[in-house]
Amino acid sequence: AQSVTQLDSQVPVFEEAPVELRCNYSSSVSVYLFWYVQYPNQGLQLLLKYLSGSTLVESINGFEAEFNKSQTSFHLRKPSVHISDTAEYFCAVSDGGSSYKLIFGSGTRLLVRP
Amino acid sequence: SAVISQKPSRDICQRGTSLTIQCQVDSQVTMMFWYRQQPGQSLTLIATANQGSEATYESGFVIDKFPISRPNLTFSTLTVSNMSPEDSSIYLCSVVGAPDTGELFFGEGSRLTVL
Numbered sequence: 001a002q003s004v005t006q007l008d009s010q011v012p013v014f015e016e017a018p019v020e021l022r023c024n025y026s027s028s029v030s031v032y033l034f035w036y037v038q039y040p041n042q043g044l045q046l047l048l049k050y051l052s053g054s055t056l057v058e059s060i061n062g063f064e065a066e067f068n069k070s071q072t073s074f075h076l077r078k079p080s081v082h083i084s085d086t087a088e089y090f091c092a093v094s095d096g097g098s099s100y101k102l103i104f105g106s107g108t109r110l111l112v113r114p
Numbered sequence: 115s116a117v118i119s120q121k122p123s124r125d126i127c128q129r130g131t132s133l134t135i136q137c138q139v140d141s142q143v144t145m146m147f148w149y150r151q152q153p154g155q156s157l158t159l160i161a162t163a164n165q166g167s168e169a170t171y172e173s174g175f176v177i178d179k180f181p182i183s184r185p186n187l188t189f190s191t192l193t194v195s196n197m198s199p200e201d202s203s204i205y206l207c208s209v210v211g212a213p214d215t216g217e218l219f220f221g222e223g224s225r226l227t228v229l
Contacts, residue, residue, distance in 0.1 A: 032216045043206060043222035090156060094216025100145060102218055104156045
């Protein structure tokens with residue numbers, strides 16, 4: 001069965017600094033990968049996704065993630081964070097197909113300080 | 115993207131009572147999913163609800179504790195029965211975002227606190 005590991009439970013960073021949130025998944029023939037963000041007291045929002053094609057995917061608010069098949073990783077990065085990026089970030093994986101079952105990592109809390 | 119509305123958004127419940135959470139989607143969907151997010155933890159799939167059939171429960175979740183209804187293609191309910199403090203969680207409804215990709219859209223969740 002698929003599993004997702006987010007090694008960092010919390011990442012504190014100063015505003016305008018770069019950040020990387022790590023995500024590794026157990027290998028599979030093919031996977032779809034997602035990053036979801038949960039702002040305080042809100043539901044989950046899809047941040048970005050990798051389905052196929054270019055291994056580098058970007059979001060509209062400056063985040064990017066790179067699918068690395070050999071390392072089974074899908075790390076999330078942003079070159080310069082803002083206070084408003086403070087949130088919980090969840091990496092998730094799906095085998096695709098008809099089950100639509102998402103396996104989530106344990107989450108990483110990004111805490112941006114002024 | 116689908117717009118998903120959940121009610122209640124939050125509630126405080128007494129031990130031993132039951133609460134039903136409603137999920138309304140603004141478009142017709144075949145599959146709806148119910149997830150649980152316990153305090154400080156990640157999301158765990160409770161069950162998949164297809165219209166016109168019994169819900170499919172994941173390991174560790176049973177129908178007696180979490181009965182689900184799916185009366186039509188835009189609506190579902192999840193009941194948390196005989197609640198205990200361990201049931202204090204955020205319960206999220208979700209629907210498929212794009213076919214054959216595993217992408218899901220989520221409602222804002224229902225935050226339950228059981229005293």
